[in-house]
Amino acid sequence: MSSTVARRRDRRGGFTLIELMLVVTVLSIxxxxxLDSLRTQQKTSLVTEQIVEVQNNVRAVxxxxxREIRMAGFMVPDAASVCALDRTGGSDELYLSEVEMIAPSDERDGxxxxxxxxxxxWNAANTVGTTVTGLALDATTTDLDDDGSYFYDNDGNGTPExxxxVGGGFILADMANPSRGAVCGTVGAASSALITxxxxxxxxxxxxxxxxxxxEIVIVPAARYSIEDAATGRLERNGDLLVKDVDDFQISLFFDNDSDGVIDGGEEQGVSGTAYDPGDEDNSALAEVRFSIVLRAESNDPNFDSGVFRNxxxxxxxxxxxxxxxRVMLGAVRPRNVVIQGSI
Structure with missing residues (x-):
């Protein structure tokens, strides 16, 4: 009798296999x-750090x-100061006359x-997509500031020529007739006498x-801002990386064509409902350039349900x-070196 009671007590004091399996299952869940919550929090923290880093980088850009928009047109004709490639289904490209090779102490021409x-x-029939090879230049004008030296060593021989x-941008215009518009693109080859x-x-x-x-055709070197790799969002300046993870880069330009000091309807180009074509605009009437840079974190955040493209x-x-x-960075800048029609 006593041994039977003891065995019953022993069974009551332990756990069955099913009970152990239930406990293990609950603990596993x-x-x-x-752990999943910790991983999510860690990823959210990582994304936040990425956003902070991206914001710091884009502030510098x-x-x-x-600065370069303000300097556009410095010592060069207004007609060749600014140009852009406007896309509605992709990122825009911006071309700004480059000032690095100009020593202002040596030049007052403008x-x-x-x-x-x-x-x-220049063949006015040259259209978008055309490559003009070996265009002959007046060698007395290719040293822009006439300081006796060139800036870029394109063939890597140790001597700038x-x-x-090469790989940078250019802007071309008729200085004597700025209303003919402008042309912009990339330089394929360059020397003191020839350019492609x-x-x-x-x-x-x-x-x-x-x-x-x-x-009077004039060609000026330009800083080309463009996103070269949409997958990684590489925003580059003349092929040099500025910042990654850029979702979009958009440009709009504002002209005061009637010289009334007001941007009227039809004088806004590249904004919603309009397309900008540099061949249709007179840069001597350019009043303002506006840009928007949309950046995204390198990694997505599974807890963020408002991750929509910002257009x-x-x-x-x-x-x-x-x-x-x-995150979005917006800017609107007036080029200081473009003489707007009717201004003093």
């Missing part, structure tokens, strides 16, 4: 949820952009820029020997939540 040689001419950078250009935006209006002044200006919106956190 609790541990999984705890924004400062550079603002019309610097390479001219075509006497036996070369051009004020144009690929046109990415703009086309000069045909020259009229009756209505226009004698043609600005005339960029077409992209629908859907991708869980990426984004």
């Amino acid at each position: 609790v541990m999984y949820l705890t 924004s400062s550079l952009l603002e 019309t610097l820029g390479a001219r075509l040689s006497s036996f070369a001419s 051009a004020d144009f950078r 250009l690929t046109i990415l935006a703009g086309q000069l209006d045909p020259h009229s020997s009756n209505a226009d002044a004698p043609e 600005f200006e005339n960029r077409v919106a992209v629908v859907g939540n991708d869980n990426f956190r984004r």
